Structure formats: C-alpha cells, structure tokens
Amino acid sequence: MIFSLVGVVGAGQMGNGIAQVIASKGISTILVDVNEDALAKALETIAKSCDRLIKKQKISDDDKASLLANISVSTDMKALGDCDLVIEAATENIDLKLKIFQQLDEVCNKECLLASNTSSISITKIAAATNRPENVVGMHFMNPVPLMKLVEGIRGLQTSDDAFERVKSFAEFLGKTFVVAQKDMPGFVVNRILLPMINEAIYTLHEGIATVEDIDAAMMLGTNQPMGPLTLADFIGLDTCLSIMQVLYEGMGDSKYRPCPLLVKYVEAGWYGKKSGRGFYNYAT
Ligand SMILES: NC(=O)c1ccc[n+]([C@@H]2O[C@H](COP(=O)([O-])OP(=O)(O)OC[C@H]3O[C@@H](n4cnc5c(N)ncnc54)[C@H](O)[C@@H]3O)[C@@H](O)[C@H]2O)c1
Structure with missing residues (x-):
C-alpha cells in the first residue's frame, strides 16, 4: 500500500466518492468539510452507494461495514496532520483553493503529498501557494467516482517526478486508468x-x-x-x-x-x- 492515511477535503459529490473508493481499498480515510451537514450527507451517500453495490453482488455486507469503518469525518483541517496524501475536492473557486492549500501546507507533515481534484484551475498556481510546490499534483477524478474509470494526472510546473509517479501509482492501485495532461493548461484534457x-x-x-x-x-x-x-x-x-x-x-x-x-x-x-x-x-x- 502506497499511502496508509489519506485525507479528502470537501465532502460534496466528488469528495464523498473519492473517500469511498479509497476506503474500499482498506485505507484509513479522513473526510473534512467546513459544513457538518455536508459530512453527514456524504456518509449517507456512501452508505447508499454501498447498498447499491451489495444489491449488484459486487460487495458484501462485511465489505460495507469495513469500508465505513475506514472513514472518519471532521470539520477541522488539523485532523489531517498525519496524512501521507491529501486530496482536495472543495468548491471550484481559485481563492478558496489557494486558502485551503495554504492551510494544508501548515497542518500537514512535510512529506505529505497534496493533490487537487480541480476541474480546470492551474495546479502551478495552487502549488505556488504552498512551501512544498514539488509535492503538489493535479489528480482529477471523474463523476461518479466509484463508477468512472479515469483519473487525469496534471503536473504543475514545479511538480517533482517522484510526487507525480506516486500519485499515478496510487490512482492505479485504486483501479483507475491514469492519463497525463502533459501541460498545466486551463481545463487540462477532459x-x-x-x-x-x-x-x-x-x-x-x-x-x-x-x-x-x-x-x-x-x-x-x-x-x-x-x-x-x-x-x-x-x-x-x-x-x-x-x-x-x-x-x-x-x-x-x-x-x-x-x-x-x-x-x-x-x-x-x-x-x-x-x-x-x-x-x-x-x-x-
Ligand atoms: N462535479 C463533477 O462532475 C466534478 C468532476 C471532477 C472534478 N470536480 C471538481 O471537484 C471539486 C468539487 O466538486 P463537487 O462537484 O464535489 O462540488 P460540491 O459542490 O458537490 O462540493 C463541494 C464541497 O466543498 C465544501 N467546501 C467548501 N469550502 C470548503 C473548505 N474551505 N474546506 C472544506 N470543504 C469546503 C463544501 O461544503 C461542499 O461540501 C471541484 O473542484 C470540481 O471542479 C467536479
């Protein structure tokens, strides 16, 4: 396993799907949102999604129980302090994302990789808001995350090969096909x-x-x-x-x-x- 503790910031339709897929692989996952209702709704959505998979005989009741046990929720960004990777999936707004990455840079340990699920915003600009720009990567999942096979990887100008390769391996570990946006341009590929x-x-x-x-x-x-x-x-x-x-x-x-x-x-x-x-x-x- 590449990462043993993964954080997801933003518990909306993408964040809850990303947390579900990661937790389904046996990885402890912390889901953070500013909105308590969003966290409660996310857990409900994940449980319902598991029920649909049980009905289709893709997972068992035990799988659902262990998946849910792998997810914890918080409204406090500090809960992410020990994560190996944090994937940001908050609202698509540049100022908000810059603020979140500054906060993550402060609370997360120095080795933690920071990824953004942004649909279009410059990874280079997001990376520059941190003191670890080499460890910031674009990791663009598709909606609905449990069903869609693609993850688009985006290298900011500053992203290191090592960080990019680790995010790629992780996406593949999650069962996704990884395509690479060779340049960090608006909207990437998709x-x-x-x-x-x-x-x-x-x-x-x-x-x-x-x-x-x-x-x-x-x-x-x-x-x-x-x-x-x-x-x-x-x-x-x-x-x-x-x-x-x-x-x-x-x-x-x-x-x-x-x-x-x-x-x-x-x-x-x-x-x-x-x-x-x-x-x-x-x-x-
Ligand atoms: N919707 C899609 O099809 C899709 C697909 C791929 C990528 N994305 C990207 O994923 C991201 C999230 O999109 P979504 O569709 O899940 O949006 P959404 O509106 O469903 O959820 C956004 C969540 O972010 C939370 N949030 C806002 N500010 C926050 C903060 N400071 N800290 C923590 N959480 C905060 C909100 O409370 C909300 O729960 C966006 O960047 C979007 O572009 C969306």
Missing part, C-alpha cells in the same frame, strides 16, 4: 474538450434552436453519447460548469470560451442541477 461542448449545448437552448429534451436526444442518438450534454451539466453541477468556463475564458483569453448567459442566469438563480434539485431538469422528489 474539460478542455467537454465543457465547450456543454456550453454550446446551453447556447443551442438559449437561442431557441431546440428544447432541452431534443438537444439531449440529438446528442445521445446522433453522436452515441450515453448521456445528453444538458443532463451531464446537471450532474456535474451548473456552478462547477460555470467556474470551469470562466477559467477557460480568462485563462485562454479567447471569446470562443465565453460562458453562455443562460448558464450564468441559472447559477444566479441557485439552479445548480441535480445537487440542488433543479437545473435543466427538475429533480425535486
């Missing part, structure tokens, strides 16, 4: 390609070219995508989609990345997609 497509789907709706359902059906049946782009946007979170588009737009300085005004309006309304109950579709139960 979101450089995916988010402009989603943004264009939102423009297609905004300009009245087709309905939500028809845009999704067109892309599913016409281009063989398993899920339409507007459904996928709701699953990612429209706040996250907007943040990624803003990083692409500002980072590349190219108008082709400008976020669709309709996306901005939905986020202003608090319509963040599945996690808030409403996005392009209604998820209220």
Whole structure:
C-alpha cells in the first residue's frame, strides 16, 4: 500500500466518492468539510452507494461495514496532520483553493503529498501557494467516482517526478486508468474538450434552436453519447460548469470560451442541477 492515511477535503459529490473508493481499498480515510451537514450527507451517500453495490453482488455486507469503518469525518483541517496524501475536492473557486492549500501546507507533515481534484484551475498556481510546490499534483477524478474509470494526472510546473509517479501509482492501485495532461493548461484534457461542448449545448437552448429534451436526444442518438450534454451539466453541477468556463475564458483569453448567459442566469438563480434539485431538469422528489 502506497499511502496508509489519506485525507479528502470537501465532502460534496466528488469528495464523498473519492473517500469511498479509497476506503474500499482498506485505507484509513479522513473526510473534512467546513459544513457538518455536508459530512453527514456524504456518509449517507456512501452508505447508499454501498447498498447499491451489495444489491449488484459486487460487495458484501462485511465489505460495507469495513469500508465505513475506514472513514472518519471532521470539520477541522488539523485532523489531517498525519496524512501521507491529501486530496482536495472543495468548491471550484481559485481563492478558496489557494486558502485551503495554504492551510494544508501548515497542518500537514512535510512529506505529505497534496493533490487537487480541480476541474480546470492551474495546479502551478495552487502549488505556488504552498512551501512544498514539488509535492503538489493535479489528480482529477471523474463523476461518479466509484463508477468512472479515469483519473487525469496534471503536473504543475514545479511538480517533482517522484510526487507525480506516486500519485499515478496510487490512482492505479485504486483501479483507475491514469492519463497525463502533459501541460498545466486551463481545463487540462477532459474539460478542455467537454465543457465547450456543454456550453454550446446551453447556447443551442438559449437561442431557441431546440428544447432541452431534443438537444439531449440529438446528442445521445446522433453522436452515441450515453448521456445528453444538458443532463451531464446537471450532474456535474451548473456552478462547477460555470467556474470551469470562466477559467477557460480568462485563462485562454479567447471569446470562443465565453460562458453562455443562460448558464450564468441559472447559477444566479441557485439552479445548480441535480445537487440542488433543479437545473435543466427538475429533480425535486
Ligand atoms: N462535479 C463533477 O462532475 C466534478 C468532476 C471532477 C472534478 N470536480 C471538481 O471537484 C471539486 C468539487 O466538486 P463537487 O462537484 O464535489 O462540488 P460540491 O459542490 O458537490 O462540493 C463541494 C464541497 O466543498 C465544501 N467546501 C467548501 N469550502 C470548503 C473548505 N474551505 N474546506 C472544506 N470543504 C469546503 C463544501 O461544503 C461542499 O461540501 C471541484 O473542484 C470540481 O471542479 C467536479
């Protein structure tokens, strides 16, 4: 085992999935969030996810019990002091992430590797906020983490080969396929390609070219995508989609990345997609 104690910062849809996958491999995992409710909801989500896996006979009741026993939660960053690796999966906001990495740098032991699950923000900039930039790596999981096979690895300018290789080995140990973004550019690989497509789907709706359902059906049946782009946007979170588009737009300085005004309006309304109950579709139960 490469790491015996791993921390995850941010217990939202990505953080809880990352904690679940790590804990399922027998590794003690500490999940930290500023919001107690988010931590309680994360444990509930992980338990439900285990129940689905039990139903599919992929894990046993005992596996669920030991997985849950491997996870502890805290609202205090200091709980991460003894970790070998901390993966940050908090809200996609540059100022917030810089602050979190400064805090992690203070509380974590000197050898601890720090990884960010950011979808688009510069790993180089995040690394520069710490006194251990060589030990900061981009580790971009996909949603939902227990099901999706990919982890995208991103090297900041300062990332050491040793730190990068250890994160790669760990991703592979978790059963993921690791692809490498050779350059730390906005959106890396997946979101450089995916988010402009989603943004264009939102423009297609905004300009009245087709309905939500028809845009999704067109892309599913016409281009063989398993899920339409507007459904996928709701699953990612429209706040996250907007943040990624803003990083692409500002980072590349190219108008082709400008976020669709309709996306901005939905986020202003608090319509963040599945996690808030409403996005392009209604998820209220
Ligand atoms: N949603 C996706 O499909 C997806 C996929 C890959 C990567 N990501 C990235 O993962 C990260 C998290 O995304 P998400 O979808 O899980 O968001 P989310 O909104 O579901 O969860 C974010 C969590 O971060 C917590 N948080 C905020 N400030 C914090 C702080 N200072 N300390 C600790 N926790 C804090 C919030 O309370 C919340 O629980 C983002 O960087 C996002 O870009 C998202």
